[in-house]
Structures are given as C-alpha cells and as structure tokens.
Amino acid sequence: MRASLDNRGQSAAEFALTAPLILLLFFCLIQAAYCTLTCLVVQRSALVAARHAARQDGTGGPAASPLLEATIALLPLADLHRSNLVALVLTRVDINRRGPEVEAVVRYPMPLCVPLAGRWFGERLNPPMDLSDSSVGKILKQAFRLSGRTTPDFSFNVAHPTYFRIITFRASAPLEAPPSRR
Numbered sequence: 001m002r003a004s005l006d007n008r009g010q011s012a013a014e015f016a017l018t019a020p021l022i023l024l025l026f027f028c029l030i031q032a033a034y035c036t037l038t039c040l041v042v043q044r045s046a047l048v049a050a051r052h053a054a055r056q057d058g059t060g061g062p063a064a065s066p067l068l069e070a071t072i073a074l075l076p077l078a079d080l081h082r083s084n085l086v087a088l089v090l091t092r093v094d095i096n097r098r099g100p101e102v103e104a105v106v107r108y109p110m111p112l113c114v115p116l117a118g119r120w121f122g123e124r125l126n127p128p129m130d131l132s133d134s135s136v137g138k139i140l141k142q143a144f145r146l147s148g149r150t151t152p153d154f155s156f157n158v159a160h161p162t163y164f165r166i167i168t169f170r171a172s173a174p175l176e177a178p179p180s181r182r
Helices: 002-055 066-078 082-090 117-121 135-146
Strands: 092-098 101-111 163-174
Touching (some): 066 092, 066 101, 082 101, 082 135
Antiparallel strands (some): 092 101, 101 163
C-alpha cells in the first residue's frame, strides 16, 4: 500500500514540474501557426495594395483606395479574435511611387498570445478609443460593408492584449497606363 502512495506522489510531482513546459510549448505552437497565417495575410495585403495603386488613375476616390483594398485583404484576421480588430485599427499602409513602379508597405501589429512573451518580443500600443468620425474608422466600416460582413463594435473599452509585434511586408508592382477614354 505504501509503494502505491509513493508512486502517486511521484507522478504528481513530475506532472507539476513538466506541465508548465508542456503548456508553454503548446502556446508557442499556437503562436507560430498564428504568426504564419498572419504573415501570409499581411503579405497578400501588401501585394493587393501595390497592384491596386499601380492601376489606379487617380480618379477613383475613397472607394478606389489602396488602403481600403489592403484592409479588405486583412479582414480574415478579424474573424480570429477581437484583438485582431484592434490590430486592424493600428495597421499602417504606405504607398510610395518610385519611377516606373509603386511600392506598398504594410505594417501590421500582430497580437502576441504566448504568456510572458509580450514583454520580451512585443511593444505596447494603444488604440484610439473613438473611431466613429476618424478616417480609419470610416475605411474599416466601408471594408466590412464591401466584404459583406457585419460591422463589429469598434469601442475598445474592453480588455485587449497590450503587447504587439510589428510585422512589415513590402510589395511592388509596375505602373499601368490609365485606360484610354473614348
């Protein structure tokens, strides 16, 4: 009987020592998969923005905005978690014209979900609290409307991850001649 109790105590001690490492490994695998998905979506967003800016003839207005196109390409990330909606608000898209081509630079703040990793690998970013009248809020609402999704609540008074890792992708596309008007 005594040997049975000792084995149970030993098993409990071994589990207590290995459980944090196993959980950390599990969270790291989830973060790695999320990071891979995010990188693919942000890379696609930069490509869409560059291609759209290269064929834009300057007469399209806000509906023909490379920023809007990049935001629509980033919308699949908003379905994963509310913190990605905060990241969409903080995303920057820059369009640079360099000679015969256009370069799009997308800077996306990826939320970090591994416990304690944010302090080492991330930085704190604070979203604006009111998006109702801002240009970013209007573009996000238009992106959700154009993609056929319901527009979420953009009030960020709820708790959200405070640590983000900025990932940047660049894409370029050759300028296209504007269509001829007859």
